[in-house]
Amino acid sequence: MEKTKVLARFNDGTLMKGHTGDFFPNKKNFHLELQDGKVVNIDVAQLKAIFFVKDFTGNKNRKDIYGDEILGGGRKLQVKFKDGEQVIGYVQSYSPDRIGFFVIPADTQNNNERIFVITSATEKVTF
Numbered sequence: 001m002e003k004t005k006v007l008a009r010f011n012d013g014t015l016m017k018g019h020t021g022d023f024f025p026n027k028k029n030f031h032l033e034l035q036d037g038k039v040v041n042i043d044v045a046q047l048k049a050i051f052f053v054k055d056f057t058g059n060k061n062r063k064d065i066y067g068d069e070i071l072g073g074g075r076k077l078q079v080k081f082k083d084g085e086q087v088i089g090y091v092q093s094y095s096p097d098r099i100g101f102f103v104i105p106a107d108t109q110n111n112n113e114r115i116f117v118i119t120s121a122t123e124k125v126t127f
Contacts, residue, residue: 007051008032008042011121013083016040017056025100025116044099048081048121051112058111064088065107073104079117080124087115094125 003019010016016032023030033039035056044050073090080086089103096119103115 003033005053005056006032007053009048009051010046011048023050025102044118047118048083049118050116052114054111054113064105064110067106070104070106075127076106077103078126079103079122081121082123087117089115
């Protein structure tokens with residue numbers, strides 16, 4: 001399986017950057033190969049979200065503009081995390097009973113290609 005670039009953001013604010021080839025939405029853990037080559041086992045329950053990114057650097061000064069329409073992206077929603085961060089994007093399937101759900105950011109210039117949001121880390125999800 002091809003490895004993808006991800007940022008694993010933990011509930012405590014910790015961030016790990018690396019590649020994964022075995023993340024699946026219904027699994028409770030996955031392996032992350034860090035940039036130094038070390039492989040760690042990630043417990044999904046400890047995460048806020050998994051950000052599938054274009055690159056590891058991004059642009060922290062860039063302000064997101066959530067006006068893009070993603071054809072076939074599903075329903076537009078706003079996710080407010082317990083730590084105050086907010087994301088606006090599109091979701092194909094959402095159920096508060098699932099461990100998480102994928103969001104495609106409504107800003108196509110964003111560094112995030114998609115985000116797997118951990119449901120327990122959210123404060124509010126609004127369509």
